[in-house]
Amino acid sequence: MRDSNRTAQHITLEEPLLFERSQPGRVGYSLPPMGVPETPVEDLVPDHLRRDRVEGLPELSEFDVVRHFNRLAQWNYCIDRGIYPLGSCTMKYNPRLNEVIARWTAFTEAHPYLPDEFVQGCLAIQWHLECYLSEITGMDAVTLQPAAGAHGELTGLLLIRACLEDRGEKRTRILVPDSAHGTNPASAALGGFEVVHLKSDERGLLSPSTLRAAMSQDVAALMITNPNTLGLFEEDILEIADVLHEGGAFLYMDGANMNAFLGIARPGDMGVDVLHLNLHKTFSTPHGGGGPGSGPVCVREHLAPYLPVPRVAREGDRYRRIWDSPKSIGRVKAFEGHFGVHVRALAYILSLGRDHLRDIAVHAVLNANYLMARLKPYYHLPYDRRVMHEVVFNDRRQNPTGVTTMDIAKRLIDYGLHPPTVYFPLIVPGALMIEPTETESLEELDRFVEAMTQIAREAAEQPEVLRSAPQRGAFRRFDEVEAARHPILRWSPQGFPPAWKRVSRGSEDVPIRDEK
Numbered sequence: 001m002r003d004s005n006r007t008a009q010h011i012t013l014e015e016p017l018l019f020e021r022s023q024p025g026r027v028g029y030s031l032p033p034m035g036v037p038e039t040p041v042e043d044l045v046p047d048h049l050r051r052d053r054v055e056g057l058p059e060l061s062e063f064d065v066v067r068h069f070n071r072l073a074q075w076n077y078c079i080d081r082g083i084y085p086l087g088s089c090t091m092k093y094n095p096r097l098n099e100v101i102a103r104w105t106a107f108t109e110a111h112p113y114l115p116d117e118f119v120q121g122c123l124a125i126q127w128h129l130e131c132y133l134s135e136i137t138g139m140d141a142v143t144l145q146p147a148a149g150a151h152g153e154l155t156g157l158l159l160i161r162a163c164l165e166d167r168g169e170k171r172t173r174i175l176v177p178d179s180a181h182g183t184n185p186a187s188a189a190l191g192g193f194e195v196v197h198l199k200s201d202e203r204g205l206l207s208p209s210t211l212r213a214a215m216s217q218d219v220a221a222l223m224i225t226n227p228n229t230l231g232l233f234e235e236d237i238l239e240i241a242d243v244l245h246e247g248g249a250f251l252y253m254d255g256a257n258m259n260a261f262l263g264i265a266r267p268g269d270m271g272v273d274v275l276h277l278n279l280h281k282t283f284s285t286p287h288g289g290g291g292p293g294s295g296p297v298c299v300r301e302h303l304a305p306y307l308p309v310p311r312v313a314r315e316g317d318r319y320r321r322i323w324d325s326p327k328s329i330g331r332v333k334a335f336e337g338h339f340g341v342h343v344r345a346l347a348y349i350l351s352l353g354r355d356h357l358r359d360i361a362v363h364a365v366l367n368a369n370y371l372m373a374r375l376k377p378y379y380h381l382p383y384d385r386r387v388m389h390e391v392v393f394n395d396r397r398q399n400p401t402g403v404t405t406m407d408i409a410k411r412l413i414d415y416g417l418h419p420p421t422v423y424f425p426l427i428v429p430g431a432l433m434i435e436p437t438e439t440e441s442l443e444e445l446d447r448f449v450e451a452m453t454q455i456a457r458e459a460a461e462q463p464e465v466l467r468s469a470p471q472r473g474a475f476r477r478f479d480e481v482e483a484a485r486h487p488i489l490r491w492s493p494q495g496f497p498p499a500w501k502r503v504s505r506g507s508e509d510v511p512i513r514d515e516k
């Protein structure tokens with residue numbers, strides 16, 4: 001692992017804040033003398049809007065600022081440096097081609113208020129994307145408006161509610177299995193429904209008998225994440241759909257993990273009534289740092305009348321936005337959603353084509369199962385079944401020497417690798433949720449396996465090494481509870497609060513807070 005340790009090393013830098021580097025009078029620009037008479041600021045800005053001075057604004061040269069941010073960027077572990085095995089994230093590497101296309105000025109300078117005749121190309125992109133997503137999911141109609149996955153969930157639930165109201169039915173409950181993504185119950189609650197949790201069975205799946213027992217006249221829908229957060233395909237999905245439909249309820253599928261069976265199976269053929277996709281997870285858009293994303297909602301015919309407006313329609317070879325839709329739930333997002341994400345998704349779909357879209361799923365599933373097979377001798381696998389796009393281990397085998405999932409995750413940093421998702425899903429105590437994705441090479445997967453097996457050996461032979469990891473990162477361990485409970489988000493000219501120590505760096509073993 002000599003190689004990966006070297007990678008970790010150059011993130012060990014000492015980097016003060018810009019505020020601490022500030023030198024009075026230093027500036028980042030130099031302007032030529034003015035060619036027009038100077039107007040005093042008092043004449044331009046009224047008294048009550050003017051401040052005498054701005055407290056604590058750092059004064060730096062351009063070079064100071066550029067170097068500062070470049071150094072910080074090097075601290076960041078990113079997909080361009082190596083494998084990013086976070087589970088529940090799907091696609092992480094996004095082809096540069098799609099980025100280039102999304103940046104064309106024809107797209108970036110189109111204003112959403114332009115009349116339809118001036119944005120025919122943009123509307124064509126949305127119309128075609130909707131068609132491809134319908135085809136891929138086997139659903140009848142699509143809205144591209146929602147801003148991300150959870151927003152798509154809320155939109156989907158509002159469609160269900162509108163349809164129920166239209167039918168004069170009052171159904172108040174949403175069933176959510178314990179293997180669902182955490183946003184599912186949150187969206188159901190936000191949509192005004194009562195959330196009822198269902199336990200998954202010993203297979204890690206929702207069994208039709210559990211669902212039958214929970215059915216009643218009050219159930220509006222089941223929200224099922226498929227594949228679920230254990231990385232398992234819900235094998236009884238057809239029967240589940242039947243149970244719901246017989247009981248007058250809807251089947252909502254969380255399709256954020258669509259890269260697991262894209263091009264191979266279609267939710268529309270499984271009896272799903274409504275699902276959302278995460279374009280930023282399955283169809284190319286970088287999704288670190290919180291956005292922008294896009295969470296299209298795909299529905300069967302009976303829910304189509306309630307979709308948000310405007311819809312895009314094609315008439316002959318012209319495209320037009322349709323506002324007239326009496327049963328629509330209205331807008332869920334300003335304008336037409338995150339258009340740049342739509343461009344990337346269409347570029348991705350078209351560049352791969354029918355045959356190679358399928359390869360996404362084939363490779364995602366193959367890579368996850370490869371990691372499962374290679375790591376199974378070293379880590380406990382609570383649900384030992386063929387997985388889809390991700391695999392969930394835990395720390396049960398390491399626990400006897402006092403080593404936990406957090407120690408394993410932190411130790412990976414010493415090996416120059418990003419840790420997987422930890423302690424999620426909640427139904428697996430000490431979960432290590434690993435998702436390699438479709439884009440990693442065999443060599444990179446092996447590098448990850450080598451680090452993980454080495455760590456398993458260390459856990460048995462030198463547990464103290466793991467408990468004090470990371471040794472080689474820019475920082476040692478944070479007091480994460482303290483950081484979450486009392487975040488310090490603003491620097492003040494008086495400096496940091498006295499209890500706050502910044503020196504938990506490199507090989508010095510100093511906690512981030514020196515007193516509680």
Ligand SMILES: *Cc1c(COP(=O)(O)O)cnc(C)c1O
Pocket residue numbers: 088089148149150151181183225254256257278293295
């Ligand atoms: C990421 C994810 C979500 C939430 O999507 P956001 O775009 O983050 O709102 C929902 N469900 C699943 C299965 C996910 O992986």
